[in-house]
Amino acid sequence: MTMTQPYYPVPRPGPYAVLPPRYRPLRTFALVAIVLMGLTALITVLQSVLMWRSYDEVKNFIFLNLTEEEFENATNAIVGSGWLINVLAYLLFGTAIAYLLWLWYARENSDFLNSALAPRPPANPLPPGQGLHRRSAGWAIGAWFCPGVQFWYPLQLVQDIVIASEPLEQPGAARSQQIRALLYSWWVAWVGYWVIIVAGLLAATIGFFAFFVQVVESADNASRTTQFYEFQDVMVRVALWVDIGFSVAALLLIVATASMSLLMLQVNQWQQQRATAPPIAPVQDYRPPSFPSYRPLS
Numbered sequence: 001m002t003m004t005q006p007y008y009p010v011p012r013p014g015p016y017a018v019l020p021p022r023y024r025p026l027r028t029f030a031l032v033a034i035v036l037m038g039l040t041a042l043i044t045v046l047q048s049v050l051m052w053r054s055y056d057e058v059k060n061f062i063f064l065n066l067t068e069e070e071f072e073n074a075t076n077a078i079v080g081s082g083w084l085i086n087v088l089a090y091l092l093f094g095t096a097i098a099y100l101l102w103l104w105y106a107r108e109n110s111d112f113l114n115s116a117l118a119p120r121p122p123a124n125p126l127p128p129g130q131g132l133h134r135r136s137a138g139w140a141i142g143a144w145f146c147p148g149v150q151f152w153y154p155l156q157l158v159q160d161i162v163i164a165s166e167p168l169e170q171p172g173a174a175r176s177q178q179i180r181a182l183l184y185s186w187w188v189a190w191v192g193y194w195v196i197i198v199a200g201l202l203a204a205t206i207g208f209f210a211f212f213v214q215v216v217e218s219a220d221n222a223s224r225t226t227q228f229y230e231f232q233d234v235m236v237r238v239a240l241w242v243d244i245g246f247s248v249a250a251l252l253l254i255v256a257t258a259s260m261s262l263l264m265l266q267v268n269q270w271q272q273q274r275a276t277a278p279p280i281a282p283v284q285d286y287r288p289p290s291f292p293s294y295r296p297l298s
Helices: 027-053 055-062 068-080 083-113 153-165 177-221 226-275
Strands: none
Touching: 027 055, 027 083, 027 226, 055 226, 083 153, 083 226, 153 177, 153 226, 177 226
8 A cells, every 4th residue: 555645736926926125205195295284284274374364253153143144045055164174174175185195105115124135134133013013004094993992003103113113223213302303292292183073073063953943933932032142152152162173183193284284294304214225245255264174082
């Protein structure tokens, strides 16, 4: 009886073979993201100015000191949110796409630059994606949309990319006071911006519908009670705080834009510096030391 050897097919690269990691320049992604972030901050400031200029009209709207045609136009403007708000929404969407592309490729570059395939690998190169980041690659996008973790996962992702991108000749550069100030000022300003925006939108939306309920009830009763007048005073204060909150949010967005732009440019410079550095030259003419041969004692 003969035993046959088991057959193990030799794997061959197919059309879906995994490509080796490589460095991808980030200059274009960074410039597009920075321009979009700057435009978003500019539109936010313009919207804040327009909100303050229309504050008197909002008060007249709340106190019903408008003609029927003016009241209808003001209602349509509020429901439609205005063309500048729509432009701001489109800019935020475009900025998110450009920034997430930069973040994804920056993470891939940091994996490559710390692997043995890099032009100048570190003293102890690691396999791509191992030991460099606290979160997996998928969190580079999912962390921004997952409820709860979006308050600290994105900060960790950016911090790990910055640390993994620092130049080999300057160990600890990513932990300097300047980089830490940019990192934390960006994150505090970014979180503060969204907290104010979401709270302001909720307050304005709830107040808007509550106001119309009060208007309809007062019209049905053909009289305005003291409670209605008090509610009008409350709505005026809400409108004032919404304007103040939006102005503070605009300033925070400017801080976040400036800080992140400087961080992106620094990461680009560090990664480009490591990717274009000449490879480490191997030791030439190395010969192992010779030892005398063993001779038994006679």
